[in-house]
Amino acid sequence: MPFLADRLSRIKPSATIAVTSKARALKAAGRDVIGLGAGEPDFDTPESIREAAKAGIDRGQTRYTDVDGTAELKKAIAAKFKRENGLEYDPASQISVGTGGKQVLYNGLMATLNPGDEVIIPAPYWVSYPDMVLLAEGTPVVVPCGAENGFKLQPQQLEQAITPKTKWLILNSPSNPTGAAYTAAELKALGAVLLRHPQVWVMTDDMYEHLVFDDFPFATMAQVVPELHDRTLTVNGVSKAYSMTGWRIGYAGGPKALIKAMAVIQSQSTSNPSSVSQVAALEALNGPQDFLKERAKVFQQRRDLVVSMINQAPGLHCPTPEGAFYVYPSCAATIGKTTPDGTVIKTDEDFVTYLLEAAGVAVVQGAAFGLSPFFRISYATSTDVLEEACRRIQRACAALR
Incomplete structure (x- = not known):
């Protein structure tokens, strides 16, 4: 469209936001989808912070x-x-x-x-x-x-x-x-x-x-x-x-x-x-900072769970990270394999598309982050959800031929 600026042709929309939006749309359409795309803690904002904001509003700030x-x-x-x-x-x-x-x-x-x-x-x-x-x-x-x-x-x-x-x-x-x-x-x-x-x-x-x-x-x-x-x-x-x-x-x-x-x-x-x-x-x-270590401990437990379960999925290898709430497993051993419906997985984007469509798990392809063939999982969600998501990933990987 000639009306739009040339600079738009140099950039692309955020892949992580795109994956989250796609998962949301599928959920709204009635699909059972677990979204592991968003980099957002599932904890609520601490109460003291919420109360301070309310008080600020009441003071006219x-x-x-x-x-x-x-x-x-x-x-x-x-x-x-x-x-x-x-x-x-x-x-x-x-x-x-x-x-x-x-x-x-x-x-x-x-x-x-x-x-x-x-x-x-x-x-x-x-x-x-x-x-x-x-x-x-x-x-x-x-x-x-x-x-x-x-x-x-x-x-x-x-x-x-x-x-x-x-x-x-x-x-x-x-x-x-x-x-x-x-x-x-x-x-x-x-x-x-x-x-x-x-x-x-x-x-x-x-x-x-x-x-x-x-x-x-x-x-x-x-x-x-x-x-x-x-x-x-x-x-x-x-x-x-x-x-x-x-x-x-x-x-x-x-x-x-x-x-x-x-x-x-x-x-x-x-x-x-x-x-x-x-x-x-x-x-x-x-304000109080004591919850920071407590929450980090929860994220560490989730990290350990996800690393362990992803490493049990055929064709995946997941290193153990030092921080944040992401893992970045390699899916190199799945490249060239065929899905149950006959599609050949050629890229990490093909792999994450397969996970979404066959297993109902939304993750982000490594290509979006500049290094393939990997994918990113955000484990900023509950243990139960993570266990179910990892089981689905294990089953989906086991079904590849």
Whole structure:
């Protein structure tokens, strides 16, 4: 359609949202479908946060706020960074609050990328990274990171990917879609490469910080390599840890000039995030934190269940991730097999289509995350549902010939 902008041809709709919508539509049509596509905790937003939001409404905190967040929330975010990550940021000039972590990342890219600037993105990646880079007229440089290295970027791969045009490295730990998390030593090794290339900045997506298992110690780049502090945008939010996906609050700490530029972008796109959501986020960061470990323990139990059951499915191999609430099994051994209705499985997309149509289980193909032949399962749902879904996957795999 000639009326539409050329930039639309460079991007595609989010595959994870598409899978969730398809599962929803099939359910509405009466099909028995288990949706394991959405990256959303099934826990309710904690009561103290909900009550704080209600009280904020009653106090009349329903008006415009400063473009990139209230002073109170920025102070709470700066205190969180210092308390949990050992990072120092000035609340007034080095903190940005946006409508979800996605907007914060997008603002950072829009504020910095010129046509042709390159952004290194380790694959598997969260589906939105390459498309956001393309919308900002940058060039995504995708670096495949296989299961043999735990789906993690290696220093030599980073070194090889850097060119004079490289502006950013995006690092997501724990990762969506694999759950892989970088140790402090691994970050330090990547940091050593970055120190040799002063034009490259780091965007860390730490959204799953509190969802780590087996006593894995979370670390973030600016904390581990302080020399990179002034070249790092440390992005986080309340969506995953505090079960606040719909409240849409993300935030970041970074250098003054960058934070100021991001505020300019936000001022001409959405203006301030929801005032009520900011009140809720303030309580999330300042209020009780004890439930975080309890919920992480539940997610760890679910992870162990899913890893065990998927590894019992013929043709699948599922590594054990360090965090988040996803597993990223290989379906390589199912490629070339034939379904009971005579269809040959040629790709991971064929495999997930088969699971949806034959078993009523919705998962996301690895191609959407830049690394095949794999698929992503979100285990952010009840144990009973996960057990049933995994049994269906086992039966569907056993039926392949």
